Amino acid sequence: MPLDGKKIRNYIFLFMFFLFLMNCASKEEEIYTPIAYNLKVPALFSEKLIGPLIPVNNPLTEEGVTLGKKLFFEKLLSRDNTQSCATCHSPKKAFTDQLQFSLGINNNLGTRNAMPLFNLAWNFSERFSWDGQDFSLENQAFTPITNPIEMDANWQEVTAKLQNHPTYPDLFLRAFGTAKIDSTLVVKAIAQFERTLISANSKFDKYLRDEATLTSAEKNGFTIFMEEEKGDCFHCHGSENNPLWTDNEFHNNGLDRNFTDLGLGAITGDPRDNGKFKTPSIRNLAFTAPYMHDGRFATLEEVIEFYSTGLQPSSTIDPLMKQINRGGVNLSTQEKADLKAFLLTLSDFDFVNSPAFQE
Amino acid sequence: MKKIVSLFLIVILFSSCKDDVECCVNPGGSVTLKFTHNWNGTPITEADFNQLKFTNANGDQLSIEKLRYVITNINLLDTKNRNLVDLGQNTGLSLTIPNQKADLINLKFRFGFKDEDNTDGIYQDLNTVNFNVPNMLGGGYHYMQFDGKFVAANNQEAGFNYHAIRAVNRTDPNNLVFKDTSFEVDLGEIEIINDTTIEIKMNVAEWFKNPNTWNLNELNTVLMPNFDAQILMNENGQSVFSLGEITQ
Numbered sequence: 001m002p003l004d005g006k007k008i009r010n011y012i013f014l015f016m017f018f019l020f021l022m023n024c025a026s027k028e029e030e031i032y033t034p035i036a037y038n039l040k041v042p043a044l045f046s047e048k049l050i051g052p053l054i055p056v057n058n059p060l061t062e063e064g065v066t067l068g069k070k071l072f073f074e075k076l077l078s079r080d081n082t083q084s085c086a087t088c089h090s091p092k093k094a095f096t097d098q099l100q101f102s103l104g105i106n107n108n109l110g111t112r113n114a115m116p117l118f119n120l121a122w123n124f125s126e127r128f129s130w131d132g133q134d135f136s137l138e139n140q141a142f143t144p145i146t147n148p149i150e151m152d153a154n155w156q157e158v159t160a161k162l163q164n165h166p167t168y169p170d171l172f173l174r175a176f177g178t179a180k181i182d183s184t185l186v187v188k189a190i191a192q193f194e195r196t197l198i199s200a201n202s203k204f205d206k207y208l209r210d211e212a213t214l215t216s217a218e219k220n221g222f223t224i225f226m227e228e229e230k231g232d233c234f235h236c237h238g239s240e241n242n243p244l245w246t247d248n249e250f251h252n253n254g255l256d257r258n259f260t261d262l263g264l265g266a267i268t269g270d271p272r273d274n275g276k277f278k279t280p281s282i283r284n285l286a287f288t289a290p291y292m293h294d295g296r297f298a299t300l301e302e303v304i305e306f307y308s309t310g311l312q313p314s315s316t317i318d319p320l321m322k323q324i325n326r327g328g329v330n331l332s333t334q335e336k337a338d339l340k341a342f343l344l345t346l347s348d349f350d351f352v353n354s355p356a357f358q359e
Numbered sequence: 360m361k362k363i364v365s366l367f368l369i370v371i372l373f374s375s376c377k378d379d380v381e382c383c384v385n386p387g388g389s390v391t392l393k394f395t396h397n398w399n400g401t402p403i404t405e406a407d408f409n410q411l412k413f414t415n416a417n418g419d420q421l422s423i424e425k426l427r428y429v430i431t432n433i434n435l436l437d438t439k440n441r442n443l444v445d446l447g448q449n450t451g452l453s454l455t456i457p458n459q460k461a462d463l464i465n466l467k468f469r470f471g472f473k474d475e476d477n478t479d480g481i482y483q484d485l486n487t488v489n490f491n492v493p494n495m496l497g498g499g500y501h502y503m504q505f506d507g508k509f510v511a512a513n514n515q516e517a518g519f520n521y522h523a524i525r526a527v528n529r530t531d532p533n534n535l536v537f538k539d540t541s542f543e544v545d546l547g548e549i550e551i552i553n554d555t556t557i558e559i560k561m562n563v564a565e566w567f568k569n570p571n572t573w574n575l576n577e578l579n580t581v582l583m584p585n586f587d588a589q590i591l592m593n594e595n596g597q598s599v600f601s602l603g604e605i606t607q
Contacts, residue, residue, distance in 0.1 A: 050483045124487065226493040228520075229581045234493060235504075241480040241491045272409040316409070319424050319506040319518030322580050 032174050034061035037192070042200035044208060044243050045122070052121035052195065058138065058188045060195060063175040068193030070171065071186060073359040076161045078105050078151035085144070085190065088114045091357040094284035094348075095197065100295030108149035111261065113295035116288045118199040118351065119281065123248045130277045130293040131263045132250055137194055141187035155183040162186070199283050199351040200243060207345070208240055214345060221342025224335050231307070231331070231339060235320050236279045245283050245346060250276040251318045254311035254328075255292060263293065265316075275316050286347035300343060304336045385461030388554035388607075390435055392454045394444050395603060396426070399564045405447055411510060415567035419575040421509040421519070423563070427451075428503035428523075429490070431476060431541075433468040435459060439476060443485065463550050466557065470596055471502030471541030477525060496583055497527050497535055505566065509575045519579040521566060523596070526589035538586070540593035546602040558603025565599040566592070 037060035041052060054060060071077065072085045088102040089095040095117035101109040112130050120128075126136050134140035144150040145158065162168040162181045169179040176185050204222075206212035214222070224230045226239060236253075238245045250264045252275040259265075265274030277293040291297040297306065309327040311317070323329055331339065351357075396403040398413050403423065411422045427445035435456045444451040471477075479498030480486060492499050505521040528536040549557060567573035571591045582588040 048480060048483060048486045050487050122487075223495065226495060228493075228583045234491070235489060238489050239491050239493065241486045242489055244487075247489045313516070315516075317518075319508055319520060321518060324517070325515065 032177065034063040034175055034177075036060070037062050037065050037196070039121075039196060040198070042198065042205075042243075044200060044205060045198075048241055048243055049122060050124070053124055053126070054121065054195065055136070055138070058191060060192050061175060063171070064189050064192040065196055067171045067175045068189035068191065069357075071190050072193050074162075076165070077145050077153060077158055077186075079153040079157070080105050081161075083151050085141075086359065088144075088150075089117055091354070091359075092287070092352050094118065094199070094287040094352055096288045098287075098289060100290050102150070104147070104149045105152050106149070110149055112293055113290065115278075115280065116284060117194055118197045118283065119244055120197065121195040122244050125248050127248075127250075127278070131267050132278060133267045137191040138184075138187045141190040141194075142183065159183060159186070197351075197357060199348040201350040202283065202346045202348040204240075204342075204345040205243065205348070208243075215341065217338045217341040218345050219342075220335075221338035221340065222345075224331065224339045225342055230329060230335065232320060232322065232329075233282075236318075237282050244281060246279045246281040248279065250278055251320075252276045252314060252316040253307075254314070254317045254321045254324065255296070255306075257312040257314055259314070261294065272316060275314060282343055283346045284348055284351065285343050287352055300340050301336070304331070304339055308336060385552045387459050387461040387551060389455050389457045390459045390551060391554075391556045392433070392442075392456070393556055393558045393603075394452050394454075394561065395558055396446055396561045396563055399562060403446070403563060405449055408447060411508065411516075413564070415564060415575070416569075416572050417567065417574045419509045419567075421575065422507045423505070424508065425504055425506040426563070427490075428505075429471060429485070429500065430544075431469045431472055434466065435464065441472075441482070441485075443488070443490070459551050459555075461551055461553070463548055465548050466546040466602075467543055469541055469543050470600070471523065471525075472500055473541055474525065474537070474539045477539075477541075492524050492583070495532070496529075497525060497537055499525060502541060505563075509579070512576045517579060519575050520582060521592070522583050523592045524583055524589065526586045526593070527584065528586045529584060538590070540589050542593060542596060544600045546600070549602075549605060552607055555605065555607040557605050560601050560603040561599050562601070563599075566595050569595060569598045571595055 039052065039060055075081045075084045077084060083105050088097045090097060096114045100113060101111060102114045103109060115130060120137055128134040128137060128140040129143070134143055145153050146155065159181045168181060172181050172185055173179040175189060203212050207214050225233045236247050236249070236251060238247065250273065256275060259275045262274045264276040265271060285291070285300060289298060289300070291300070291303050297303045307328055308331040311321050311324045311328045313324050317324065321328075408423050411420050413421050413423070415421060425447050427443060427447065429441055429443050431439070431441045433440055433442070433456070442451050442454050446452070477499035479494065480491065482500065485491070485500050490501050490504070492501060502523040503521070506518065508516045508518050511517045523540065526538040526540045546559065549555070571594055573591070573595065578585070578588050
């Protein structure tokens with residue numbers, strides 16, 4: 001039956017209306033709401049510590065963390081596409097590189113030992129790096145990408161590379177609601193991933209949960225750690241009541257009589273801060289040698305010997321460093337061995353082997 | 360008609376009385392406790408830290424590098440409470456308590472923790488800043504961490520850690536003997552009329568002075584396990600706090 005003109009007009013109208021609705025529907029699909037990431041806070045942390053610090057302008061999302069992880073291992077972030085964050089912060093090494101100083105893309109050596117990365121969401125002072133130069137985890141992520149002795153890139157080129165990548169624009173769209181990539185979104189994503197790096201399953205954690213027992217040497221080592229007249233480590237490095245095992249503050253622990261590296265003092269400009277460096281966590285020491293801000297000690301034995309007999313006086317040495325005129329508290333050979341045994345109970349093999357953190 | 364007029368006048372009278380009462384009652388307001396520190400009257404701030412600019416009653420020249428302490432059970436608050444004052448970090452120096460009725464109050468608080476409140480590991484804020492006391496000393500929390508350096512008798516600089524905790528006698532490690540060395544501070548009566556700021560002064564020099572003259576050459580570090588030193592700190596602490604300026 002032939003269609004008359006009126007019917008044809010009606011069909012055309014209906015067809016146009018259908019197209020209009022389809023258009024609206026596809027626009028709705030483009031607005032993607034990322035899924036909130038459920039950060040699994042270990043029971044010991046929620047029991048003992050105040051909650052993790054998550055910035056209101058960068059909440060954790062599934063898509064943001066996934067993107068951050070991909071970016072953490074992304075070599076496009078360096079000028080010549082040879083280095084990623086993971087080059088110096090390897091998951092298997094508790095996110096260090098086990099080198100005294102890291103090697104940049106131009107074969108330049110840095111001047112500081114790569115810091116391990118874990119439990120960063122509990123750094124309430126928000127000062128990151130050995131000298132506290134970076135305020136907030138997001139700002140910290142900016143630093144190595146443009147540093148000439150590290151990744152030596154510029155943001156214009158990095159964001160262009162990511163923008164032209166086949167998958168990144170869509171990943172940014174899903175994580176942040178825009179496919180236009182900029183440096184702020186890159187560091188936000190990396191910071192989201194870094195906040196998920198939680199280490200809380202060492203032998204000592206299991207001991208606190210009644211899931212493991214310590215040897216007598218390990219127990220004695222913990223006693224030495226806690227005794228004020230022995231190690232007196234707890235005032236800075238925490239205790240069973242602070243599972244971070246750091247105060248996240250800055251101290252001069254007596255490494256040098258004269259400073260070649262001013263540490264925090266170079267950042268604040270305050271001579272009272274000269275020679276002060278961030279207290280590192282003593283978790284995962286088995287994976288993070290060499291030690292101190294300049295990686296001067298290759299072994300834990302050297303570290304313990306330094307605290308026992310090697311303290312150097314200076315104007316800013318922390319008053320918690322005792323018996324400096326004797327170099328320290330002079331632990332016995334057995335005490336030093338036991339202290340080392342205890343420190344190694346804080347090694348978290350599940351953390352360094354976690355598939356969630358590998359490339 | 361007379362009754363109506365009388366009733367009207369009574370209503371007016373009562374309304375008038377009510378207004379009179381309201382106009383003369385003080386409204387009360389918030390009370391802000393402001394913690395200040397001085398050395399025998401000379402103000403101390405973080406800017407004075409790390410300088411050998413103080414001399415104690417024993418004649419020891421000294422510096423302050425850390426000064427933080429906890430006060431608890433401020434009686435203006437109904438529930439258990441605590442405030443960590445950290446002069447070096449400039450935190451806890453001011454505490455505002457809202458909605459205080461106009462009243463004559465007797466302001467009291469405790470320096471440190473009463474034994475019943477000094478349970479090991481239960482305060483997340485204090486765990487986070489490493490304010491704990493080791494379990495071999497009974498656990499719980501520091502009352503104060505006061506660190507600095509002094510010029511020792513040999514003319515060398517040395518550190519001191521004037522750390523106040525619950526006194527513990529460890530003569531028998533399996534049977535620790537404790538003495539609660541926290542103490543109540545009573546600042547006396549204060550009239551709250553409206554928003555009020557109350558200065559609570561700590562004279563840091565008193566920790567070394569009254570009634571025990573403190574010799575830093577003898578008592579400098581490892582004072583936490585020193586029962587007698589904790590008793591001396593408790594005695595000297597009694598005169599450390601005083602009421603300062605009240606503004607409202």
